[in-house]
Amino acid sequence: xxxxxxxxxxxxxxxxxxxxxxxxxxxVGDLAGYDQHMNLVLEDVTIPEAGVDEEAPAEDTTIIxxxxxxxxxx
Numbered sequence: 001x002x003x004x005x006x007x008x009x010x011x012x013x014x015x016x017x018x019x020x021x022x023x024x025x026x027x028v029g030d031l032a033g034y035d036q037h038m039n040l041v042l043e044d045v046t047i048p049e050a051g052v053d054e055e056a057p058a059e060d061t062t063i064i065x066x067x068x069x070x071x072x073x074x
Contacts, residue, residue, distance in 0.1 A: 009034045012074040017042070019064060020071045027062060038066035 003011075012031050019027045019040060029042030045062045 005038070006034075006036070008074065009038070009072070012072075015074055018071075018073040019069060020073075021064070021068050022070055023068070027064065029062065032061070035066075038069060038072075040064045040066065040069065040072070 009031065013033070015031060016028065017031045019029075019042065021027075026048050027042060027045050028048060029045035031040065032043045033041035040063070042062045042064065043060060045060070
C-alpha cells in the first residue's frame, strides 16, 4: 500500500492498525475515522505491553491527536 498519507488512511478505514506515539506508547485498534490533521478514532483498542504476550484492554473508542502520532501501520 503506497500513496499519500490520507489515501493510505482512507484505504485502512475499518481495518486493524497499529499507532505508535511520541511518548513510546502503542495502540492497536480498528480505524474508525480520521481528519486532515491525522487525528484518529480507533475502536476495539488494545495496548500491547512490552515483554508481555497478552495485550491489555483499553477503551472501546479512543481518539488520538494527530501531532502525538509517530507512525500508523495498516
